Amino acid sequence: MLKAPWYVDTGKVSLKHQKAPEKRSAAKFTAEDNYWYARGKRAGPAATKYRKGACENCGALSHKTKDCVERPRKKGAKWTGENIKADEIIQDVQLDWDEKRDRWNGYDPRExxxxxxxxxxxxxxxxxxxxxxxxxxxxxxxxxxxxxxxxxxxxxxxxxxxxxxxxxxxxxxxxxxxxxNLRIREDTAKYLLNLDTDSAFYDPKTRSMRENPLKEKNTDGLDYAGDNFVRYTGDAPEMAKVQMFAWQASDRGNEVHLQANPTQVAILHKQYESKKDEVRESTQKSILEKYGGEEYLEAPPKELLLAQTENYVEYSRTGRVIKGQERAKAKSKYEEDVFINNHTTVWGSYWSEGTWGYKCCRSNIKNSYCTGAAGIEAQKASQLLK
Known part of the structure; x- marks a missing residue:
C-alpha cells in the first residue's frame, strides 16, 4: 500500500504536520465581493440533439436519469429528441470550517x-x-x-x-x-368589586374569579361579570357544541378533527342538527296524530288563562327567584306503548266491575295471552250466565 488509510493506527506519530497544506482549487467565498455559487441556474442554451450519457428523461448532461427532478415523460428526450433541457451549472464548492458555520455566508446585505x-x-x-x-x-x-x-x-x-x-x-x-400597558391603572380590580366575604371567590395564584361578584345586578350593564361569563356568551357555547360533536364522531370511527379540518366539522355538525330537527318534528307529528292534543300546544300560557296559579314562588327585591319553581310534570312508572302477548292495547285500557284489563280481548288477567274476539264473546256469555 502506497498510503496507509486514516483509520489504521500505526502506533507512531504521523508526519502530517510536515506536509504542505493542500491548496483549494475552487474560489473562496468572502463577504467582500458577496460572491456565492449559482444554484438552480442553467448553463447557456439547450442542446438540439440528444447526447450520449445525458438524462434519458429531460436530456440534460449534468445529471443522471435517476436524479432527474423533471416530471417523468411518457417518452423521454432520448427517444423523442424534443424539448431537451439545458445543463445546470455545477460548481465545485469547497468550504472551510468557518465558512460552513457562517449563517450569513452568501447573504446580500442590500436586500x-x-x-x-x-x-x-x-x-x-x-x-x-x-x-x-x-x-x-x-x-x-x-x-x-x-x-x-x-x-x-x-x-x-x-x-x-x-x-x-x-x-x-x-x-x-x-x-x-x-x-x-397590560392593564389600565384607572380601572377597579375584580376582587374589589364586592367586599363581601361570602361573594365570589378570588384565586390570587391564577388571578381568576369564576363567579359573578355582583349577582344582584343585571349583567347587561356590568363591565365584569366573572370569568365564566365569557365562556357562556357569544360563540363560545356554539364552539363547545361543535367540539363535543367532533369528539363523539371520532369515537364512533369517523375521521373528523376540529383543528385539522374545521370547515368539514362545521358542515357535518350543521347537517347533523338539521337531521336532528327533522327527526324531532316527525316524532312530535306522529305523537300528535296518535294521541291528539295539537290544540293545546297553540294555547296561551296558563298564567294568562287563569290569571293565577297554585305554585309558590319567592322573589328577591331585585326580581331574582329565590325559592319555588314550576311544578314538574308527573311521569308514569310503567312503559308506554308496549304490547305483549299479541295484545293490541295496553294494560289498563279496559275497566269492568272494579278491575282493569285489556280492551282488545276484555281480559282481566295481567300478562295473559290475547284471545281477541273470542275472548270478548266469552266475556259477554259469562255476564249472561250471572
Missing part, C-alpha cells in the same frame, strides 16, 4: 434596504394621517398643544407625542412607536 424603505414609507404615511386628523379638529388650542402650523415642517417626529399620550399608553421617542 435589507427594501425592508428599511418599506418601514420608512409606513412611518411617513402615519405622520401624514396624524397631521390631517389634527388639522380637521380646527381648534386653535389643539394646534398650539401639538405645535402645528401651516408653515412648520411636518417631518418633526416628536410633535405628535403629546396628542398620542393616553391612559394606558406611552410613546417611545426613539422608535416612534406607541406601547400599550
Amino acid at each position: 435589507h434596504d427594501k425592508v428599511i424603505e418599506e418601514y420608512n414609507k409606513i412611518e411617513e404615511a402615519r405622520r401624514k394621517a396624524k397631521a390631517s386628523e389634527l388639522d380637521k379638529q380646527g381648534s386653535t388650542e389643539v394646534k398650539k398643544m401639538a405645535g402645528l402650523s401651516d408653515d412648520e415642517d411636518e417631518d418633526d417626529d416628536d410633535k405628535y407625542a403629546d396628542a398620542a399620550d393616553m391612559p394606558g399608553q406611552h410613546v417611545n421617542q426613539k422608535t416612534r412607536t406607541t406601547i400599550r
Whole structure:
C-alpha cells in the first residue's frame, strides 16, 4: 500500500504536520465581493440533439436519469429528441470550517434596504394621517398643544407625542412607536368589586374569579361579570357544541378533527342538527296524530288563562327567584306503548266491575295471552250466565 488509510493506527506519530497544506482549487467565498455559487441556474442554451450519457428523461448532461427532478415523460428526450433541457451549472464548492458555520455566508446585505424603505414609507404615511386628523379638529388650542402650523415642517417626529399620550399608553421617542400597558391603572380590580366575604371567590395564584361578584345586578350593564361569563356568551357555547360533536364522531370511527379540518366539522355538525330537527318534528307529528292534543300546544300560557296559579314562588327585591319553581310534570312508572302477548292495547285500557284489563280481548288477567274476539264473546256469555 502506497498510503496507509486514516483509520489504521500505526502506533507512531504521523508526519502530517510536515506536509504542505493542500491548496483549494475552487474560489473562496468572502463577504467582500458577496460572491456565492449559482444554484438552480442553467448553463447557456439547450442542446438540439440528444447526447450520449445525458438524462434519458429531460436530456440534460449534468445529471443522471435517476436524479432527474423533471416530471417523468411518457417518452423521454432520448427517444423523442424534443424539448431537451439545458445543463445546470455545477460548481465545485469547497468550504472551510468557518465558512460552513457562517449563517450569513452568501447573504446580500442590500436586500435589507427594501425592508428599511418599506418601514420608512409606513412611518411617513402615519405622520401624514396624524397631521390631517389634527388639522380637521380646527381648534386653535389643539394646534398650539401639538405645535402645528401651516408653515412648520411636518417631518418633526416628536410633535405628535403629546396628542398620542393616553391612559394606558406611552410613546417611545426613539422608535416612534406607541406601547400599550397590560392593564389600565384607572380601572377597579375584580376582587374589589364586592367586599363581601361570602361573594365570589378570588384565586390570587391564577388571578381568576369564576363567579359573578355582583349577582344582584343585571349583567347587561356590568363591565365584569366573572370569568365564566365569557365562556357562556357569544360563540363560545356554539364552539363547545361543535367540539363535543367532533369528539363523539371520532369515537364512533369517523375521521373528523376540529383543528385539522374545521370547515368539514362545521358542515357535518350543521347537517347533523338539521337531521336532528327533522327527526324531532316527525316524532312530535306522529305523537300528535296518535294521541291528539295539537290544540293545546297553540294555547296561551296558563298564567294568562287563569290569571293565577297554585305554585309558590319567592322573589328577591331585585326580581331574582329565590325559592319555588314550576311544578314538574308527573311521569308514569310503567312503559308506554308496549304490547305483549299479541295484545293490541295496553294494560289498563279496559275497566269492568272494579278491575282493569285489556280492551282488545276484555281480559282481566295481567300478562295473559290475547284471545281477541273470542275472548270478548266469552266475556259477554259469562255476564249472561250471572
